[in-house]
Amino acid sequence: MAVTPHLRPAPGSIPTSPGVYRFRDASGQVIYVGKAKSLRSRLSSYFRDFAGLHPRTQQMVSTAADVDWTIVGTEVEALQLEYSWIKQYNPRFNVKYRDDKSYPYLAVTLNEEFPRVQVMRGAKRKGVRYFGPYSHAWAIRETVDLLLRVFPVRTCSAGVFRGARNSGRPCLLGYIGKCVAPCVGKATPEEHRELADDFCSFLAGDTGRFIRELESRMREAAGEMEYERAARIRDDIEALRAALEKQAVVLPDSTDCDVIAMADDPLEAAAQIFHVRGGRIRGQRGYVVDKVTDAGPAELMRTFLGQLYGAAEGTDESAGTGTAVPREVLVSHEPADPEALAAWLSGHRGSAVDLRVPQRGDKKSLMETVEKNAREALARHKTHRAGDLSTRSRALNEIQEALDLAEAPLRIECYDISNLQGEHVVASMVVFEDGLARKSEYRRFSIRGSGEGDREQHDVAAMYEVVRRRFRRYLEESSRSGEVARMGETGDPGGHRTDDEPSPGKFAYPPNLVVVDGARPQAEAARRALDELGIEDVAVCGLAKRLEEVWLPGDEDPVILPRTGEGLYLLQRLRDEAHRFAIAYHRQKRAKALTGSSLDELPGLGPARRSALIKEFGSVKRLASASAEEIANVPGIGPKLAETVHAHLSGGPAGRGGEGDGASAGDTTDGEGDT
DSSP: OOOOGGGSOOTTOSOSSOEEEEEEOTTSOEEEEEEESSHHHHHHHHHHOGGGSOHHHHHHHHHOOEEEEEEOSSHHHHHHHHHHHHHHHOOTTSOOOEESSOOOEEEEOTTSSSOBEEEEOSSOOTTOEEEOOOSOHHHHHHHHHHHTTTSOOBOSOHHHHHHHHHHTOOOHHHHTTSSOOGGGTSSOHHHHHHHHHHHHHHHTTOHHHHHHHHHHHHHHHHHTTOHHHHHHHHHHHHHHHHHHHTSOBOSOTTOOEEEEEEEEOSSEEEEEEEEEETTEEEEEEEEEEEOSSOOOHHHHHHHHHHHHHTTOOTTOTTSSSSOOOOSEEEESSOOSSHHHHHHHHHHHHTSOOEEEOOOSHHHHHHHHHHHHHHHHHHHHHHHHHHHOHHHHHHHHHHHHHHHTOSSOOSEEEEEEEEEETTEEEEEEEEEEETTEEOGGGOEEEEOOSOOOSOHHHHHHHHHHHHHHHHHHHHHHHHHHHTSOOOHHHHSSTTTTOOTTSOOOOTTOOOOSEEEEESSHHHHHHHHHHHHHTTOOSSEEEEEOTTTOOEEOTTOSSOBOOOTTSHHHHHHHHHHHHHHHHHHHHHHHHHHHHHHOGGGTTSTTOOHHHHHHHHHHHSSHHHHHHSOHHHHHTSTTOOHHHHHHHHHHHHHSOTTOOTTSSOOOTTOEEETTSOO
């Protein structure tokens, strides 16, 4: 993949001013829009080191046939023009956030002669006032049912409204007092619109005024001894307060803000927003996005704020399709170009907007809640994506085509090496069958050797050793059972065994594909181990972290899978799970080494006393240099036991810690626990 030769502008022809640039493909369609403080610096970065670009960015530059730019005066103008062009051209290489589900809104159709209150989903319409989003449609209907006692606004459809007007009889709501029945002339258009405006004002946060008015009317009715009317007004007040109680109070009454948090991983990102109006959470919404570049949280937050507020005009929620800009915008990560972004938001609102990361107090606590929701939304989205059968099938087919396999890899094993400066070197093996994790098949290994010398060479040697040991065990177990189990033949590794046959061993089933964490050297080491054992029907590939490239043994160039494809997503999940499993085992071995296995064999020295000694002296080496009297001063250690510990440590190499016997080549644990 190479850069289009004529695409790169001539040196010195790009201005250093702030501006916005557009990449176009051969047909002239805009495929990417970006902004820059310095156009020359930003555009040059696309061509200076093409190999170092993110794979998605490489694809964009290679697809582009032309690039142009527009100079602006300030960064705020650049932001405005960037979001305007993104909305106009909808470029396919720009990040596009999408709702993680379709949220319902409470909508008031102010663009009609007789405004109607209803539940709405999907794209917003001009002239309609929206409140929410709500988690569930039933929550909206409960709120509306309570408010109709005080604000009996029309809720019927256009067909029902016309039928009632033609017949001269109102619907049931008109008879029971939950609609003023404008369909039969019981309220003029002006009176009904005033009622709808009051309904909107109450939902927008102006709640105290209406409750105070009702309380005044209740006292007045009671003073005139009209107790039935006073009781009805009392019930109306209780209905309004019940509607308010459905919205959690989280901040002072004067607070209007949006609280936005971002959670991301190398593949995807999720954003959560809580709309707080009048100190109450009026709505919650979530978005997810496939990351098309290696942008961090700051750049993701800047892009998200632009898409969230970019379509809004002023502070009227009925205008446009965006979200009205509140007085405060609280974010979990400071966005890129925060000053310019705050000025841009202030221009949309028409007054100053406070854009910041909360540091303490109730707003910080609320931000932590929103961050938790963002992380859970991302995990929920990934789980849903991984659990979908058609998605998993598509992922396996994409891997099969990309690696030119004879069949879809129904069983995939992934290996990772973990160590800290060559100490406690361990490896993990995780197994996915039909695109799902098979945790009962997970295995982990201890690697012998000091790990001294070049780290990459040691990782390659460790990978060779692990793959060789795993498949040597497979051949041994297959030889003992007299059969060679093939996952691809049965679909179920254990489905072909009869009751009188021996139970398969821990390594009885070979994979269709071996994935190693690393680039070509690690892949070639795994292939060499398989070749030496005479195993030719297991494919091998490596997945490099930096650019997410897939390497095949012996190939000079990597295989680039589509960044947003399900195949790469599955391989990354495999790699991340292997890394997690290896890190967990590595930490376990380090913790065990820290407590000093040389103390394990001492009678009378249980885990609690060993921990007390290590906590007091910090290490086995310092404990070995301590006197018996110093050891006896540790709580729980008497003089006799102190003498035993001192004699034991003095008799052997001082400070001997770690595993004691070293990690043998055959030390293997499997599953989520030890064998």
